[in-house]
Amino acid sequence: MTAAARKFDSVDLGTAADELAPGTRLLYGQFTIESFINSGGFGIVYIARDSLDRQVVIKECFPSAFCRRIGTTVGARSRAQQDEFRSAVKGFLQEALTLSQLDHPNIIKVHHVFEDNETAYMAMDYIDGPDLLQTVEGTARPLTPKEIVFFLHTMLDALGHVHERGLLHRDISPDNIILNKASGQPILIDFGASRKDVTRKSRALSGLRVVKDGYSPQEFYVSGSKQAPCSDLYALAASFYHLITGETPKTSQERLSAIAGREGDPLRPLAGRFKTYPRGFLDAIDKAMAIFPRDRLQSVDEWRSMLVGDAARPVSEPAAPVARTVSAPPAASLPPASSAASAQAQASATGMAPASEPAESASPSPIVMIQAPRNLRDFLMSSAAAALLVVGLLSLPDLLGRGADGAAPTAIAASAPTFAPAETLVAVAPAAVVGTPRAQELLPVTNVLRLPGGYTFDVVETDTATQTVVSELPAELEGSIQVGDVLLVYAPTGETLATATALREILQREFANGISTYSFVVRRGDSTVLAEFRLGVAG
Secondary structure, three states, X not given: OOHHHHHHHOOOHHHOOOOOOOOOEEOOOOEEEEEEEEEOOOEEEEEEEEOOOOEEEEEEEOOOOOEEEEOOEEEEOOHHHHHHHHHHHHHHHHHHHHHOXXXXXXXXXXXXXXXXXXXXXXXXXXXXXXXXHHHHHOOOOOOOHHHHHHHHHHHHHHHHHHHHOOOEOOOOOHHHEEEOOOOOOEEEOOOOOOEOOOOHHHHHOHHHOOOXXXXXXXXXXXXXXXXXXXXXXXXXXXXXXXXHHOOOOOOHHHHHHHHHOOOOOOOOOOOOOOOOOOHHHHHHHHHHOOOOHHHOOOOHHHHHHHHOOHHHOOOOOOOOOOOOOOOOOOOOOOOOOOOHHHOOOOOOOOOOOOOOOOOOOOOOOOOOOOOOOOOHHHHHHOOOOOOOOEEEEEOHHHHOOOOOOOOOOOOOOOOOOOOOOEEEEEEEOOXXXXXXXXXXXXXXXXXXXXXXXXXXXXXXXXXXXXXXXXEEOOOOOOEOOOOOOEEEEEOOOOEEOOOOOHXXXXXXXXXXXXXXXXXXXXXXXXXXXXXXXXXOOOO
16 A cells, blocks of 8 residues: 555545645646636636646646545545545546547647646646636627537537547537637537547446536446447537527436426427528437437537538528427347447447447347247137246346357456356236137236346237336446336436337347446336446446
């Protein structure tokens, strides 16, 4: 244990302070802290002055969830959190070095990366000017439609530069775009939440994820979710939606819950409402803000393609809003299988870019999902007239299938070498005959899916619908899901659980991709909420 770690073990938490005091010197006096700006889950931001008497912005790695400060020294809150803290510092340094290589006139420039006080820092240009949020709130001059159109084109260029280097910003919002007083140009700032490569270690630090209501896409609310360039595009579109309408957009969680509850999307589209903007300009923002990632614009180039010819097109939309009703998404089928070699990890702290789905194994699935007789006459003619029960003992790797390379996934790191057996049971509940003896009554069929660890789901099939219901949970639950929850939509992808095998297929695919936390829109009583549970990850 280092001397700093021993020092932290011996000091009461109540003596710790978060930000550095004005006058604190960093890097042997090269930088002097002048004032505190703000703080978040990833770190603390200061205004400082360098050795050449220039104002700079300093960002300090300070993951407050598991670190604290004694004097000026930063360390883990407890001995058990030392690995997490050191991983956070290492990741901060790696990303700061990557960001220092970004060279674009509309992106904040990182010009110094260093370690001090047992943590890491980055020094950036100081930009004097208001942010875009201030132009909406009235503390800065409001923007004209022509300026808003120009600024969006400029931000698309900047964001394209970021994405081309395998990065995601992950914290785009109006207050993170500053208008430089000197040049009049918008500058994208605050890359503290950005990530280049996604690993299980980075997903373990998901408590540091940044979520901004109104601007963050729904996948940012889900620990370990897949994130991609379209996630940044959603946030950029939401930011400019706010500039155009003067209203903060509905949160993605509100929208997701309303859609899952078949109430329609509460977000009013821009198209047709503002005649002072080109038609394609508004259409592109609406599409980029689609609630499900698969429905959004997927790249900056795709967004630009919707703007081609905008300048020459007449603006003739009526001023009155156009009503739009969005129903719950249809049952989603999995995309065609593709080679695992084509999967590319994208930047995020807690997710990954869309990956190719694992190819289906040529061998039959180890889960025996037996279809019971669906009409009364066939059922009465069967040898088991009271009930049908089929039990298959499985291990978790068999339950969730094989990976894209055909090999069985390796064991969960925290689990024993062998897994507790899981069961899949299919039961038929007899129903009374109604009508004439020739009437054929469809029977409800219950498929019971049991996972190691104590998770059990009842998949109830009737002639009109399929419902996946949480029936049992482990005593030490990791997640917010509850017994009785009805699973409606897999939140990261928007897939509905409309078939008896939907849950198994989702778990099979995500497990093979290393996902450990599964988030669903669920019906809980009379309300629709977002809930999640956690299993182990493959290898």
